[in-house]
Amino acid sequence: MQLTLLALILALLTVIGFMTGRSRAAASVGGRVAELHSVPSYHGVYVALWAGLPALLLFVAWTASEGWLAMQLVLSSLPERLTTGDGQSVALLKADILNLARGIATGREPDPLVQDAARRYAGLRDLADWSLLAVGASLAVAGLAWGRHRIGPDLRARPVVERVVRVALIVCSMVAILTTVGIVLSLLFEALRFFTVVSPLDFLFGTHWSPQMAMRADQVGSSGSFGAIPLFAGTLLITVIAMLVAVPVGLMAAIYMSEYAGRGMRTWLKPALEILAGIPTVVYGFFAALTMAPFVRSVGEALGLDVSSESALAAGIVMGVMIIPFVSSLSDDVINAVPQSLRDGSYGLGATKSETIKQVVLPAALPGIVAAVMLAVSRAIGETMIVTMASGLTANMTANPLQAVTTVTTQIATLLVGDQEFDSPKTLSAFGLGLVLFLVTLCLNMVALRVVRTYREKYD
Amino acid sequence: MTDLVEQDVSAVTPSPASSSGSNSPAKSRVRSEAFARRLRARHAAERRFRLAGAAAVALAALMLVVLLGSIVAKGGTAFWEARIRLEVMLDPAEVAERNYMPLLRRALHAQFPQVTDRAGRRVLNDLLSSGAPYELEAMVAKNPALVGTTLTVWVRADDEIDQLVKGRYRRDLPESERGLSDAKIAAADALLASGALAQGFNTTLFTAGDSREPEQAGIGGAIVGSLLTLLVTMALSVPVGISAAVYLEEFAPKNRWTDLIEVNINNLAAVPSIIFGLLGLAVFLGFFGMPRSAPLVGGLVMALMTLPVIIISARVALKAVPPSIREAALGIGASPLQTVLHHVLPLAMPGILTGTIIGMARALGETAPLLMIGMVAFIVDVPHGLTDSATVLPVQIYMWADSPERAFTERTSAAILILLGVLILLNGTAVILRKIFERRW
Numbered sequence: 001m002q003l004t005l006l007a008l009i010l011a012l013l014t015v016i017g018f019m020t021g022r023s024r025a026a027a028s029v030g031g032r033v034a035e036l037h038s039v040p041s042y043h044g045v046y047v048a049l050w051a052g053l054p055a056l057l058l059f060v061a062w063t064a065s066e067g068w069l070a071m072q073l074v075l076s077s078l079p080e081r082l083t084t085g086d087g088q089s090v091a092l093l094k095a096d097i098l099n100l101a102r103g104i105a106t107g108r109e110p111d112p113l114v115q116d117a118a119r120r121y122a123g124l125r126d127l128a129d130w131s132l133l134a135v136g137a138s139l140a141v142a143g144l145a146w147g148r149h150r151i152g153p154d155l156r157a158r159p160v161v162e163r164v165v166r167v168a169l170i171v172c173s174m175v176a177i178l179t180t181v182g183i184v185l186s187l188l189f190e191a192l193r194f195f196t197v198v199s200p201l202d203f204l205f206g207t208h209w210s211p212q213m214a215m216r217a218d219q220v221g222s223s224g225s226f227g228a229i230p231l232f233a234g235t236l237l238i239t240v241i242a243m244l245v246a247v248p249v250g251l252m253a254a255i256y257m258s259e260y261a262g263r264g265m266r267t268w269l270k271p272a273l274e275i276l277a278g279i280p281t282v283v284y285g286f287f288a289a290l291t292m293a294p295f296v297r298s299v300g301e302a303l304g305l306d307v308s309s310e311s312a313l314a315a316g317i318v319m320g321v322m323i324i325p326f327v328s329s330l331s332d333d334v335i336n337a338v339p340q341s342l343r344d345g346s347y348g349l350g351a352t353k354s355e356t357i358k359q360v361v362l363p364a365a366l367p368g369i370v371a372a373v374m375l376a377v378s379r380a381i382g383e384t385m386i387v388t389m390a391s392g393l394t395a396n397m398t399a400n401p402l403q404a405v406t407t408v409t410t411q412i413a414t415l416l417v418g419d420q421e422f423d424s425p426k427t428l429s430a431f432g433l434g435l436v437l438f439l440v441t442l443c444l445n446m447v448a449l450r451v452v453r454t455y456r457e458k459y460d
Numbered sequence: 461m462t463d464l465v466e467q468d469v470s471a472v473t474p475s476p477a478s479s480s481g482s483n484s485p486a487k488s489r490v491r492s493e494a495f496a497r498r499l500r501a502r503h504a505a506e507r508r509f510r511l512a513g514a515a516a517v518a519l520a521a522l523m524l525v526v527l528l529g530s531i532v533a534k535g536g537t538a539f540w541e542a543r544i545r546l547e548v549m550l551d552p553a554e555v556a557e558r559n560y561m562p563l564l565r566r567a568l569h570a571q572f573p574q575v576t577d578r579a580g581r582r583v584l585n586d587l588l589s590s591g592a593p594y595e596l597e598a599m600v601a602k603n604p605a606l607v608g609t610t611l612t613v614w615v616r617a618d619d620e621i622d623q624l625v626k627g628r629y630r631r632d633l634p635e636s637e638r639g640l641s642d643a644k645i646a647a648a649d650a651l652l653a654s655g656a657l658a659q660g661f662n663t664t665l666f667t668a669g670d671s672r673e674p675e676q677a678g679i680g681g682a683i684v685g686s687l688l689t690l691l692v693t694m695a696l697s698v699p700v701g702i703s704a705a706v707y708l709e710e711f712a713p714k715n716r717w718t719d720l721i722e723v724n725i726n727n728l729a730a731v732p733s734i735i736f737g738l739l740g741l742a743v744f745l746g747f748f749g750m751p752r753s754a755p756l757v758g759g760l761v762m763a764l765m766t767l768p769v770i771i772i773s774a775r776v777a778l779k780a781v782p783p784s785i786r787e788a789a790l791g792i793g794a795s796p797l798q799t800v801l802h803h804v805l806p807l808a809m810p811g812i813l814t815g816t817i818i819g820m821a822r823a824l825g826e827t828a829p830l831l832m833i834g835m836v837a838f839i840v841d842v843p844h845g846l847t848d849s850a851t852v853l854p855v856q857i858y859m860w861a862d863s864p865e866r867a868f869t870e871r872t873s874a875a876i877l878i879l880l881g882v883l884i885l886l887n888g889t890a891v892i893l894r895k896i897f898e899r900r901w
Contacts, residue, residue, distance in 0.1 A: 165797060166707075166711065170707055172707065173704035179764045189742070248516070252516030256510070256514055276523070281826075283857070286531075287527050287530065291526075352505075353510075354506045355502070357509070384733065384831075409732070413734065416832050417831050442731070
């Protein structure tokens, strides 16, 4: 509530700052704005920045540290028997205090001390919010007054404003880097915690995956059940099936559309493929589970085969269909980048169109097509919903596409869905799998993007 | 290839498509019988290749049709629901106790005077949705004057009856395999015959939150959750994405650092979405302690995920603005920032907008990262704020797809149809925008 109020006050003061800055700048030269160093609206922005920016920075720093500070204060006032102990019990205590302060029942009769602490915590948070409101608002007013005071004909408002804007732009472009750093750090950190429990060798080369066994720490062999090879095998199987569908169909569709189809046909086919590309993966998953899987099963039974109801084949085929537009649009780009002169040369030698495509265009486009396939593979490996909904959960090491297999992404999703303790090896193993997934797709993408890039330059 | 060229070089094939003309082996001195055969084979190969291409396109189109067709066939009927007409006597004593279910049951039993035994009445009771009393209660709350009168109301039927009316149970199967008892079918048929069981437009589907009972479940909560999440995503990723693109395209010096940013953005666009979910789980939930299942966190994760898409498309749009515009602005004394803000950015805006809409459409359909941050909870209430527990439309689809009831399959398909409708609308807008504002310099 207080924070919303503060945001409103800040917005209001910024607008007022802009107005007063602009009018004061014009007034300071008696309306002859040509005598100003900068256009009046820059003076307006200058004052608005003074009003809004310091208060905003304070706001960010304050809200980031407030909860932690309040918690430390509350914890330091609690008797030591509660706050000393292993990390887990302290974390539990903190969670209890937070939940009680928010008015959520913790499910067990809380210690009166903890209840008291929660009340104090809530009070502190409330106090901190109100003081933030007071301090933030006064800072904004002070900034506004200071900025307004600075305005005059000689104030170089534009360079100052432009410098601030430029810094803001740079900060925005760093967000992408920060995201990558965040991904790498969070995966590494959690995976390392996992690898202190389970050796990386057991994880990467073990052939038995059964994370459920580790739910009780006293269970024998709980550390031996994190062998990820069956998951890798399952991922590979489904990816191969998907590629067998997507690459021929996608590539041939791209060739047909770029070399054979007339303009009228293209205007219809392209949007149709774009629709296919825009369908959410959860819809494909639903289709795979409720339409494709029963279909594959009944066809298999008609042929006298024993098909699992969650066969790798059904998931793989649907995933292939999902990737068709991806392959075809990437290959389309690559094929169109092959210069017309190569085709003309081939025609001039008497080759037919298909001979030209097979023996001139495709070899010339090959690196790009390989890159497109690599990107498609990376997408198939990272795809989650189809396999979560349509492939099985049991880690099954098999090359038989009619049986159920499980994949890396399925396991990540199922391990982390629902309420799980954050420290168990079972939960942490998802981050180990995530790290492997990230590294594999990163390598594929890096190489593929590099190939595409150098390839584009080659014919430019 | 080479030997082919050496032999056939003088066989003038003017255009690869004109196959009929070159089939007549006549005057030319190299047109031997063997040559003609070879040429025929080559043209046959040409036709085969072309056919394979057409077949590939047809297969892709067929899959699209099958996919959409199967979903329409499964879910088209979910926009209607079965309702039962009852003459309810609103007994003041029962209303005061808020015992609406007995009132409804009594009214239903009155339509079957011949059923007097317990088992038969239980069958009748099962025809009504367990949510039916709430409908009646809402009616009474709106108009208290109704108490004491006899009222004709249409109340929701149980989901099994709903599916029966829509013909989703096979009547020819024996009772044990059908999953619906003969007694219920007989009762429903009797109601149908008397016109007391009919289908009406299903408003519950659009207004209600999730429920364990299919006939009371709706996507209202999920739609609000999706909107809230999308709002956060848009508020963060659009300004940040455009700013980043402007910096990289217009101001950044070309050095190793900006090269690194560029490679990084391209890679980020291809990172599997579930990894972003792990990031959200570890950083936003684990490190910053944000609430689980909140649209705020979902929006943050989605913003990080769509950011590369927006940056890349915005850069392409900025690159398409010709340098002469910049030179003209700089020439009359505009500062670099003024040049960009007043001239380049407005001209690039349609392209940026198109990319943004496509990015938002992607965020709207994304499921996997939201599973990681706990938006996969069973939530009955429609969320009211950014930190309320919420779910989104694709996740709702995922959860319903797991439910065994037939009626849920139908509602899942309906939810998919609505989601697809919104996505096609968004993408269509993007295409139209591109068409209207497309500019060739």
